Amino acid sequence: MSYFSDIYNGIKTLLTGMSVTGKYFLNARKGTITQQYPENRETLKMFERFRGEVVMPHDTQNEHRCTGCQKCEIACPNGSIEIIWDRAIDPETGKKKKKIDKHIYHLAMCTMCSLCIEACPTDAIVWAQNFENSVYDRSQLTKVLNKPGSVVKAGIED
Amino acid sequence: MKTLSITKTIHDFIFGILPEGVASFVEWILIAVVYLTFFAIAGLLLVYMERKIAAFFQLRMGPNRVGPAGLFQTIADALKLVTKELTITDKADKFLFNLAPYFVIVAALVALSVLPFSKEFHAFDINIGVFFLIAVSSIGVIGILLGGWASNNKYALIGAMRSGLQTISYELSVGLSILTMVLLSGSLQVSKIIEAQQEGGWFILQGHIPAVIAFMIFMIAGTAETNRAPFDMVEAESELGAGFHTEYSGMKFAYFFLAEFINMFIIAAIAVTIFFGGYLSPFGITEALPWLGVFWFLLKVLVIIFLMMWFRWTFPRLRVDQLLTLEWKYLLPLNLMNIVFMAVMIWLNWTF
Numbered sequence: 222m223s224y225f226s227d228i229y230n231g232i233k234t235l236l237t238g239m240s241v242t243g244k245y246f247l248n249a250r251k252g253t254i255t256q257q258y259p260e261n262r263e264t265l266k267m268f269e270r271f272r273g274e275v276v277m278p279h280d281t282q283n284e285h286r287c288t289g290c291q292k293c294e295i296a297c298p299n300g301s302i303e304i305i306w307d308r309a310i311d312p313e314t315g316k317k318k319k320k321i322d323k324h325i326y327h328l329a330m331c332t333m334c335s336l337c338i339e340a341c342p343t344d345a346i347v348w349a350q351n352f353e354n355s356v357y358d359r360s361q362l363t364k365v366l367n368k369p370g371s372v373v374k375a376g377i378e379d
Numbered sequence: 380m381k382t383l384s385i386t387k388t389i390h391d392f393i394f395g396i397l398p399e400g401v402a403s404f405v406e407w408i409l410i411a412v413v414y415l416t417f418f419a420i421a422g423l424l425l426v427y428m429e430r431k432i433a434a435f436f437q438l439r440m441g442p443n444r445v446g447p448a449g450l451f452q453t454i455a456d457a458l459k460l461v462t463k464e465l466t467i468t469d470k471a472d473k474f475l476f477n478l479a480p481y482f483v484i485v486a487a488l489v490a491l492s493v494l495p496f497s498k499e500f501h502a503f504d505i506n507i508g509v510f511f512l513i514a515v516s517s518i519g520v521i522g523i524l525l526g527g528w529a530s531n532n533k534y535a536l537i538g539a540m541r542s543g544l545q546t547i548s549y550e551l552s553v554g555l556s557i558l559t560m561v562l563l564s565g566s567l568q569v570s571k572i573i574e575a576q577q578e579g580g581w582f583i584l585q586g587h588i589p590a591v592i593a594f595m596i597f598m599i600a601g602t603a604e605t606n607r608a609p610f611d612m613v614e615a616e617s618e619l620g621a622g623f624h625t626e627y628s629g630m631k632f633a634y635f636f637l638a639e640f641i642n643m644f645i646i647a648a649i650a651v652t653i654f655f656g657g658y659l660s661p662f663g664i665t666e667a668l669p670w671l672g673v674f675w676f677l678l679k680v681l682v683i684i685f686l687m688m689w690f691r692w693t694f695p696r697l698r699v700d701q702l703l704t705l706e707w708k709y710l711l712p713l714n715l716m717n718i719v720f721m722a723v724m725i726w727l728n729w730t731f
Contacts, residue, residue: 228709232595235694242436242693249435257440 267350272333275302275326276349277366284374285367287345289321293337301330302337321367328354329362343377410502414491421644422637423453428681429640429688436692463629468531471626475529480627480634482522487641490516494648495569497658497672508569509561509653513554516604516645519638520546523606523613526635527623538622541699542613545603548706549610552600555714559593559721560586560653563730573657581656585730589721594654596714601646602687603702605639609694610702647683648676655679 245252256265267273279285289306303325311318324346338346346366356362389409394402427442427450434441442449467476493512495501505511520542527539563586564572576582583590603610614622624635651657656679658672665671697705724730 228713231709238693239689242689245438246432246435246689249438252438253440254438255440 267352269350271348271350271352272335273349273351274328274354274364275331275337275346275366277324277346279368279371280374283368283371285345285371286343286374286377287321287324287367288343288373288378289319290342292340292342293346296336296340298334298336299330299332301327301332303327320373324366326364326366327362328364329359414488414502418488418491418637418641422640423457425640425644425684426453426456426636428684432685432688433692436689457633460629460633465631466626466628468626471531472529475525476626477631479522479526479529480631480638482525483519483638484522484634484641486515486517486519486522487638487645489518490645491641493569494645495573495652495657496676497670498570499670500673501570504568504570506566506568509557509567509572509649512569512645512649513550513557516642517546517550519642522638523623526627530623530626532626534619534621535623535625538613538615538619538625542606542623544699545606545610545613545702548703549600549603549710552596552706552710552714553604555711555718556593556597556600557649557653559589559714559718562718562721562725563590564653569652569657572653573659576656577659579730581654581659583654586721586724587730589717589724590654592713592717593721594650596710596717597650597654598683598686598690599705600710601650602690603706605642605646605687607639607643607687608691609696611696612699612702615696643684643687644680647680647687650683651676651679655683 258265277285277287289304291304291306294302294304303323304321305323305325306319307322308317309320310316335348338348354362390406393405393409396402397405430452431441431449433439442452445451445455467473490512492502493505493508493515495504523542524539527535527537527542530536560572560582561567563582564575566572566575572582576585579585583594586593606613612618614624619625624632627635658676660666660671660675665675
């Protein structure tokens, strides 16, 4: 007589399912997981691991941590990073030392693979969490990451 | 002939100023216009309701940009569909391809005419009402079969064939579960069925256990007949693209889409009429105000439609073999047993 118990179990499991979704329906008002995007622009905070674009943090003295080692440029699979570098005389030791002139980053080509950031030995470049990257002109997506007049922080290479 | 009795006053007014032949013609057109308007508005509102309720079941917000709480979203969608190009496949059977949506929509409209919205608002009260309703509501499947075949598309054809199989199987259960209730009412005429419920309470109470079983079977089979999830193999997105209406675009697609929702309305309305007393108010609380019947009728229909939407957003889709097993091994034998059970109940006077 498994025929009737099958029917009973069938109806019971269907009702179980319906009670689950019914609870969702009743809690729809306060349980909504949707965020209203353009409205919540002010308060929207992207989570830490989100890969928006590569940036180079600078401190208050306009110092960055990039030594110009070009490891990120080598690590980048599609050449999104170009480093224009130069040698300058270090005033303390009097020796010639490598320094970056421009750290150029092509956001339009970047695939957000994060290899450059993993390759960086001094944590000079990190991910930013911004996501509104649309612009009207493609050339605006080529960014110079080091700010004008910035220098490398002392003691990074040691 | 008391077949056309929407409102006595309009009827008398038209017959007062026009000769009889012209007057009845004008009246037909008026009724058609009223029903078409209802058809369009109900379709749009049901699509809105479906999307909103689906959103709530999935903890989303649903349409909320066009108009207050997204109320005009479906109107905007309809306008978009009107402006779209009507495409057609190369080797499609053009005549049948264009004819198919009208089959579906006309079948839905004709079925709508038999439903009593209130005591007065009832276009076509024939003595074989329920029988007529079952017969007409299964014409729609011809439109689906034609559309699927004429599209010259394999997915559409498979979808249409599945629809045929499904409707033929489940038509039986719908018919038999209605028949169970006809045993109780003793008449096929829709107005008589409702009168019988006015005297002895709603049929779901009068018939108690067999009526509840019949109602459950009717809801399952009715959901299957409208091709809605969990019985939506006809247009299973993950398997067939869009099923029988894969090749339809613009307004012709919209006709199929609207007809699907009107069919849902019709199934819910039949359930309300034969199980929940149609336009009667619960415990006769508004007996003195008969025009409130429309309100009660629509309220009950919306509750049943909500139940069907609840099914849709809860249950996963069946396989074709599971679908046939459910119908032929479970619903049909249960239904036949239930009819005998109901007959015995009535014979022994165990109904309320």
